[in-house]
Amino acid sequence: MDADELLTRYSAGERKFSQVSLRLVNLSEMCLSGINLAQADLAKANLSHSNLRGANLIEANLTAASLWRTDLTKANLIWTNLKAANLIRANLTQVDLYQASLQHANLRLADLSGADLSYANLSGADLSYANLSGAFLAKANLSGANLTGANLSNTDLSDVNFAKAILFKTDFSYVDFTQVDLTNVDMGECFLSKVKLPERRLLEVN
Structure with missing residues (x-):
């Protein structure tokens, strides 16, 4: 399937496009809200500045896709592959990214407020200046x-793996760290207002 066919069918009211192959497709600046692209192959696709609000992208392959400034508000991205994807300034508010693969993804300045990132793999991801306030990151x-x-x-950071993460001027206000392994984690330059730290860490801070 190519971009023209998908857009024609979408304009006619069709929404179900699960398992389609759209590798390298250019769908930038398009309105595709509510579309069903579950298990679709969108590797290296260009979806920048598009409207994908409420889209179903469960288990879709978005490896190295361009999603710069894309609106994915309340989209379903459970088990989605977003390895090395460009999500700079993307709107991921209240998105479900349970067990999603985001290794080395660029999420700089992205809005992930209220998102479910539990069990997600964000190893090596660039989350600098991203907004994750109120997100659920348990076991991420x-x-x-x-x-x-x-x-x-x-945020809920229960059992999060912070090994070798860069935490510089990161805002952890109102976070409960009692179930987080902070061994060898340098939080000296972070904002820690109203946080709950493990007893051992409290002794170190004091």
């Missing part, structure tokens, strides 16, 4: 991730 893998200037206030 953030090893080697860049969280410089990111907002993680009011």
Whole structure:
């Protein structure tokens, strides 16, 4: 399927396009809200600046796709492959990214507020200056991730892996760290207002 066929069928009211092959397709600046692209192959596709609000992208392959400034508000991205995807300034508010693969994805300045990132793999991802306030990150893998200037206030970080993550001026206000392994994690330059730290860490901070 090519872009023209998909857009023609979408304009006619069709929404179900699961398992279609759209590798390298250019769908930038298009309105595709509510589309069903579950298990679709969108590797290296260009979806920048498009409207994908409420889209179903469960298990879709978006490896190295361009989603710059794409609106994915409340989209379903469970088990989606977003490895090395460009999500700079993307709107991922209240998105479901349960067990999604986001290794080395570029999420700089993205809005992930209220998103479900539980069990997601964000190892090596660039989350600098991203907004993750109120997100659910239980058991997420953030090893080697860049969280410089990111907002993680009011997030659930239960059992998160922060090994070798860059935490510089990261906002952790109102976060409960009692179930987080902070061994060898440098939080000296982070904002820690109203946080709950493990007893051992409290002794170190004091």
